[in-house]
Amino acid sequence: MSTMITLYHGTTNTRAHEIIQNGFDEIRIPRIDQVMLGKSKRRPGSLGYGLYGFQDDAGLATKFINKFTQNGMIVQFQVCLGFACVLNFVDSLTDMQLFSQWQADDRRQRLFKGLKQQYQNKVSQAELDGAMIEIYIVELLRHRLVERIDAVCSATHTVLANQPNSQRLPKGIEYAIRSNNRIQRMTIQIVKHGG
């Protein structure tokens, strides 16, 4: 069963207009060896590679983009997701436990040691977490334990404009969409500065 979810993506004015005219760029997930070696041109986000959006919260996207520019815009878009294909760190205890067990396995610690040379969990972006999620997804697919993974979702702790960074409580829910064909339609909202 699929559900339509509304997401808000904060970006620059120029980029927002490009998106409205041409759609989102193709979502590209780098080869896993490139990720592991830190050779991908783009750094992974906290939930791995994908198109990021905040669920049902344009204000959160506004505060996010206001960190970078005063000419930001918010693109609203809908995604059609079957939760069978979402790695869900919001309310699937099974997903969380399996990932945690996988991560804690002693035999992977050498791998993670290498990964830590390439990525760090910074305040602004947990690249190391994102790289680990990419490896985890590859293992899930390779062992044929899941059909596919269209998105990863989690409570977000992203740093926002005009907010203290000390809070450990989540601010909302964030999705990383991994497949363009999940995206249904888009509208654009102009951000009011300071909104």
Added chain:
Amino acid sequence: MKYLKPIDEVAKELAPFTDEDQERYLKLLAAFGLPLNEADLKVDDGHSQSVEN
């Protein structure tokens, strides 16, 4: 997420490294410059994978 096998089987299959896993990871670890023993280095190319959509 929907798993294609019972959860206990998923956990078992995810947990251990297969020989193939071990080879692939050791090769990549070598690229990180981490110390490996001689046997670890006897790995062929071609184990990288893609998750392109």
